[in-house]
Amino acid sequence: MTRSPDLIPLGEFKPSDQWQTHVNSIFYGIKGPEIHNHFQTYVSLDHRLAHALAEDFFKHTVGKQPEGRVWTIQEWGVGNGNLAGCFLTRLQEIDFNKQVYPFIHYVLCDESEEILKGTRANPRLQQHEGRFSTVRIDAEHLDCFRPKSVTKIISNEIWDDLATKVLLKHENQFYEEYLCPHISPDFLNGDMPTFIQQFQQKNLEELAKLPSFLDAIHWERDFQRVELSDWPFAKVLQSHSQNFKDEIPMPINTGAFAALEKAKELLTSNSLGYTGFDYGMLEFQDLNQVGRPYFNLYGGQYTFMVNFPLLEDVGREIGFSKVTREYQNNFVKSSLKEEVSGVVELVQNHPQVANMPGWDRDILMLRTLQALNTVYHSPYSGKLNYPAMPGTPKKQRKQISQLAQNLSARGVPDTVAYVTKEEVFAALKPLRKLGYREKDIEAAFHSPPAPVSFIHIQFKD
Ligand SMILES: C[S@@+](CC[C@H](N)C(=O)[O-])C[C@H]1O[C@@H](n2cnc3c(N)ncnc32)[C@H](O)[C@@H]1O
Numbered sequence: 001m002t003r004s005p006d007l008i009p010l011g012e013f014k015p016s017d018q019w020q021t022h023v024n025s026i027f028y029g030i031k032g033p034e035i036h037n038h039f040q041t042y043v044s045l046d047h048r049l050a051h052a053l054a055e056d057f058f059k060h061t062v063g064k065q066p067e068g069r070v071w072t073i074q075e076w077g078v079g080n081g082n083l084a085g086c087f088l089t090r091l092q093e094i095d096f097n098k099q100v101y102p103f104i105h106y107v108l109c110d111e112s113e114e115i116l117k118g119t120r121a122n123p124r125l126q127q128h129e130g131r132f133s134t135v136r137i138d139a140e141h142l143d144c145f146r147p148k149s150v151t152k153i154i155s156n157e158i159w160d161d162l163a164t165k166v167l168l169k170h171e172n173q174f175y176e177e178y179l180c181p182h183i184s185p186d187f188l189n190g191d192m193p194t195f196i197q198q199f200q201q202k203n204l205e206e207l208a209k210l211p212s213f214l215d216a217i218h219w220e221r222d223f224q225r226v227e228l229s230d231w232p233f234a235k236v237l238q239s240h241s242q243n244f245k246d247e248i249p250m251p252i253n254t255g256a257f258a259a260l261e262k263a264k265e266l267l268t269s270n271s272l273g274y275t276g277f278d279y280g281m282l283e284f285q286d287l288n289q290v291g292r293p294y295f296n297l298y299g300g301q302y303t304f305m306v307n308f309p310l311l312e313d314v315g316r317e318i319g320f321s322k323v324t325r326e327y328q329n330n331f332v333k334s335s336l337k338e339e340v341s342g343v344v345e346l347v348q349n350h351p352q353v354a355n356m357p358g359w360d361r362d363i364l365m366l367r368t369l370q371a372l373n374t375v376y377h378s379p380y381s382g383k384l385n386y387p388a389m390p391g392t393p394k395k396q397r398k399q400i401s402q403l404a405q406n407l408s409a410r411g412v413p414d415t416v417a418y419v420t421k422e423e424v425f426a427a428l429k430p431l432r433k434l435g436y437r438e439k440d441i442e443a444a445f446h447s448p449p450a451p452v453s454f455i456h457i458q459f460k461d
Helices: 016-037 048-061 082-094 113-120 192-200 234-241 254-266 308-318 328-336 343-348 358-372 394-405 421-426 428-433 438-446
Strands: 071-076 104-110 132-136 152-156 165-170 173-183 218-225 250-252 274-281 295-298 301-304 322-327 340-342 418-420 453-460
Touching: 016 113, 016 165, 016 173, 016 254, 016 301, 048 082, 048 152, 048 328, 071 082, 082 104, 082 152, 104 113, 113 132, 152 254, 234 308, 254 274, 254 308, 274 308, 308 322, 308 453, 322 328, 328 340, 328 418, 328 453, 340 343, 340 421, 340 438, 343 358, 343 438, 358 394, 358 428, 418 421, 421 428, 421 438, 428 438
Parallel strands: 071 104, 071 152, 104 132, 152 274
Antiparallel strands: 165 173, 165 250, 173 218, 274 453, 295 301, 322 453, 340 418
């Protein structure tokens, strides 16, 4: 256990899932749509994943009659509502004969009222008034919907936020990770006992008034002996954990298991299943990769990587007989019938990027976006907000601000947005001027996936 004598504990050591869900509900509860100042997702600005989902949904529903004349779609953990907005727009566009879209009811479900307030104000979603509603729910403890009433469930990057335990194997014994949040005594310069009480009681109203304290939390860790027999899905877990290499922390996403159980109850027979996208390990060899990360912190939000081989085993145990998993890129690629990559991957393959300071990387990213915008035309209008990082020198700060201002509103919508190989090669001339060689571009589309990657998984009856 690491000890920091100068720091003040904000509570007791508890299993990692307990503190993780505690801080995440504070994070989402006080930040609302501001969450995207701390992280982007593949759906928060881009439309391509949402369009791929809409096209897949249309293919499976056109010409069919929904039960009770309504196709009910639920999305769990909705962020700014962009996925729903783009999904509905694409569905409406391809449904020339109005056979599917008019019968859709899209339910945006989220635990945070602040988040839902933001989604209701999303102009892309507002265009679909009458076709959607919002409901405040906890995806791990859902009990407000009628069983067998939902056609399709979608979630993007929610499982990594839900309760996750961490298991470590050592000489055939198992150890569970415990966490304890600490903060520096001079951080708030004030009444520490009151703050600790507000933090422990999740007093969102008072916590929202404080300076940003979540990213100042220091997490201490400890591992304690544990028996797996009283963990959820103990039999599946015991068999899965036989293959763990010693000393590698393994995330056990118990919140995702609970969400899957709820999904099974809610989906109609012959439903289109539960489709999830998240960040984690696709195969056992990725789980057993020495040194692979197992958690991440974004502005105080505490996320764990998803253990997809175990999630599949649990899904089958729950009764989903068809489970498929693949890299998320492949899902978008199959829909567009073209190779795809994210702009970030392209920039990461620039020959000089490794030696650049952060602000020069920002300038390269903005120039790369500008080069791609010579050929890319987004179906949606939206200006990318690209502030300079703290610490950026004045000259580069000015350059970043000017480059960002000049980005086209119909250009590539995000730094993680999907671009096709054809689009990138069509912009080869301006990209060459920035120093990209053809082999760098090829590498962006064909590098071997990292042990922690974005994954698509589908659970069906
Ligand atoms: C990482 S954000 C992803 C948002 C959006 N799906 C996207 O990809 O941009 C996680 C979302 O899940 C929500 N969330 C977290 N825990 C939840 C829970 N237990 N039940 C329902 N929603 C939850 C958060 O409020 C937030 O909207």
